[in-house]
Amino acid sequence: MAGLVVPPPGPEAGARGGTRLERKGRTRRAILDAALMLSEDSGFGALSLRQVAKEVGIVPTAFYRHFDSLEALGLALVEESFESLRAMLRDIRRGDPSYADVVDLSIDTLVEHVHRQRTHFLFIARERAAGPPAVREEVRRDIELCEHDLATDLAALPGTDAWSAADLRILSNLIVTAMVATAEAILNATDPAEEQRVVGTARTQLRMVLIGALNWRSGS
Structure with missing residues (x-):
């Protein structure tokens, strides 16, 4: 494998980088921020888990890794x-x-x-x-x-x-x-x-x- 050149990481790698705990913390923060933004118009009581997950870019089941419920x-x-x-x-x-x-x-x-x-x-x-x-x-x-x-x-x-x-x-x-x-x-x-x-x-x-x-x- 001599001479193999490893390309530098792209911008997405930085966003996904860090430890598992750091990535989990960023996703949790994104969920909190999304809920704040989405609730501005209709109120928190009108939010759905799917709305929040879609805004963050995660599947609905991944929400439960961070919060037990809305x-x-x-x-x-x-x-x-x-x-x-x-x-x-x-x-x-x-x-x-x-x-x-x-x-x-x-x-x-x-x-x-x-x-x-x-x-x-x-x-x-x-x-x-x-x-x-x-x-x-x-x-x-x-x-x-x-x-x-x-x-x-x-x-x-x-x-x-x-x-x-x-x-x-x-x-x-x-x-x-x-x-x-x-x-x-x-x-x-x-x-x-x-x-x-x-x-x-x-x-x-x-x-x-x-x-x-x-x-x-x-x-x-």
Whole structure:
């Protein structure tokens, strides 16, 4: 076989290359992205497994190597939509900021995250009201986790040491609810000026909530 010349790999080889685990990861990512795109028009509940498989370029049976069902795919989309946002907001509060800084940094982080993961936030905004029951429940659970994280961190801030656990959860619910509404308003903004108004209103709302909260005493 002396003198045999092996041609360089073509572009398709690069796309198919890598370890089996890497290829599986790319296919899983493609399935998630396809589901996000296809659900924009008709909603996740109207998706079929065959639609998703066709968009990705795999046979329907190959879908089950990555997800047990379409419902499991929807739950995975909800989880990844919230996971990085929760981590970023936790990092802000761990920096021992002032109350004003908590508001400003949290709003800035939310705006950045909405722009970076716009399709994910569109998915959450749509499916938390009209999605399949399991997906709606997962959205509700993840919002509750955000509230729990925030209540835990608020308990470490000055002025909240005399608050009851129930009052801390009420405050965290107010803040998270305002942030969810702000994210949806940003998605619906028709131009940068409208988005700036939305963000400015959100900052004022959260500051008003915190000013009132600092003067609150549990049992009042």
